[in-house]
Amino acid sequence: MGKASAIRWPRSVAALATMVLVAGLAAMSPPAVAEPGGLDFVPAKSRPDAPQHREPAQRGQTTVRTSGALTSRPTGMPTTTTPARRLVRASAVDEVLAERFTASFVLGAVPxxxxDGWMTAEYGYFDDNTCYGYKSYTTTTLAAGNGFTRSGTQVNFSASSYEAGYAYDCAFVYLSNADGSAIYDVLIGALKPTYAPPRLQFGKVRTQRLVHKATTRIDVPIRNIGLSDAEHVTISGKGKGLKVRTTKVSYPLLAESTYSSTVSVPITLKAKNKVPKRTKIKLVATTAGSRTTTTVRVVRIDPPPRPKPGKYEGKKTSTTFQIDRSGKVRGFRAYLSGYCGILDSRYPTSGWYSFKTTKVPRNGIVDDVEKGELYTVYLRMQFKGSKVVNGTMRYSGPNYCSLSGAVDGVRKR
Incomplete structure (x- = not known):
């Protein structure tokens, strides 16, 4: 069904109201703080279409409440000079999560x-510059009830309703006679949303055994247990004798996560004589509306023996590579398995994948990435002398292919 048209007041009514207003200015209460014109309204009883729930405009955001001052009057309002039937101020709140409506109104005089008059407060949705009422509450101003209370000229309103969870974006209040055929005054306004903040939470990070004068990436688990997505998350930190490189999380942490994302944070230990044997890192994760910290224990260790030159082959995995005399990994190849395609076209695949020549750092941990025009390969493996432990290789490329596999290696000759 089509929407009812907004209430339009005859020019004669508007002109008469203006003449009376000018003539009786000295006897009137202080003028309301309101903007003339601009917005219009349609009461719920005049709107034929059924109530509907509208999703919040911001994806990934949970609306806690919508609120605002009602400061706009339709043209021709007010139509009376009786102060008790005029509105001075009004504001409204839709507590979306708490499912409660609240509002505050000030009359021009004690009724x-x-x-006496009838006061109607309505919450609804804007369509262009017209607020269409959906949820309506009415009381008399003299004997306030139905969620309304009055003290002098101050009228307060509060009512619980599941419909408050609909996040209305406008509200209006009007004073009228009993059947609403004569409206004395109206105030209308937009209700602006307040979003729930994200809430970051670190997972447990085990004690790190780090080599001095070397940069090591440590895996830091983090999740968002708040009600809104966390965008532009950064992790930074500090510690005695340590340098923590600020790391940006390249994707949003979704709201109400039950699992943690792992973020790789580079940490560098300074020279041995500047780093205590045992120290701590204070990590800080920040995003708009949330900040959290955690402490990571660090033990300084001496660098492991450098791997000897020669050919290496996997003991438990299909891996092969060489270490040259300069300590570089050359000719790395590993057998990976995974899937290509998406949805119904997804299929298993496997094969040999290579990695660029890369150097074994001072800490014995190769942690490198190779990026081509259409593919990306990650390689992480730890050397203990002439043996590889804790190795992983991951590949992503064309046709939505994603493969991975463990890697290891022992020196053959």
């Missing part, structure tokens, strides 16, 4: 039996 009496002869100046």
């Amino acid at each position: 009496t039996s002869s100046t």
Whole structure:
């Protein structure tokens, strides 16, 4: 069904109201803080279409509440000079998560039996510059009820409703006679959203055994247990004799995560005489609206023996490479398995994949990446003398191919 048109007031009514307003200015209460014109409204009883739930405009954001001051009047309002039937100020809140409506209104004067009126507060959605009411509450101003309370000219409102969870984006309040055929005054306004912040949480990071004068990437688990996604997360840190390279997480951490993402953070130990045997790193993760810290224990160790030159082959995996006299890994190849394609076209695949020549660092941990125009390969393996332990290789390339596998190696000759 089509939407009902907004209430339009005859020019004669507007003109009459203006003349009376000018003539009785001295007897009036202080003027309301409101903007003339600009917005219009349609009460719920005049709107034929059924209520509907609208998703928040921001993806990944959870709306805690919508709120705002009601400061706009339709043209021709108010239509009375009776202060008790005029609105001075108004504001409204939709507590979305708490499923509660609240509002505050100020009348131009304390109502009496002869100046009583009906007050209606409505929450709804904007369509262009018209606020269409969906949820409506009504009371008399003299004997406030139905969630309304009054003290002098101050009227407060509070009511629980599951419909408050719909995140309404506008509200209006109007004063009228009993059947609503004569409206005395109206205030309308937009309700702006307040979003729940993310909440970052580190997982446990084991004690790190790090070689001095070397950079080692440590794996740091982190997740977001808040109600909104965490964008642009960074991890930084500091510690005595340590340098922590600030690391940006390249993807958002989704809200209410039950699992952690692993972020690789580079840490460099300074010269041996500047680093205590045992020290600590304080890591800090930050994003808009959230900050968390954790402490990681560090033990300084001497560098492991350098791998001897020669040919290496996997003992438990299909891996082969050579170490030359300069300590570089050459001719690296490993057998990986995984999948290509997406959805119904996904299929298993496997094969031999190579890696560029790379140097074995002082700490004995190769942690490098090779990027081509259409592919990316990650290689991480740790040398203990002439033996490789804790090795992994990952490949991603065309046709949505993703393969991985463990790697190891022992010197053959």
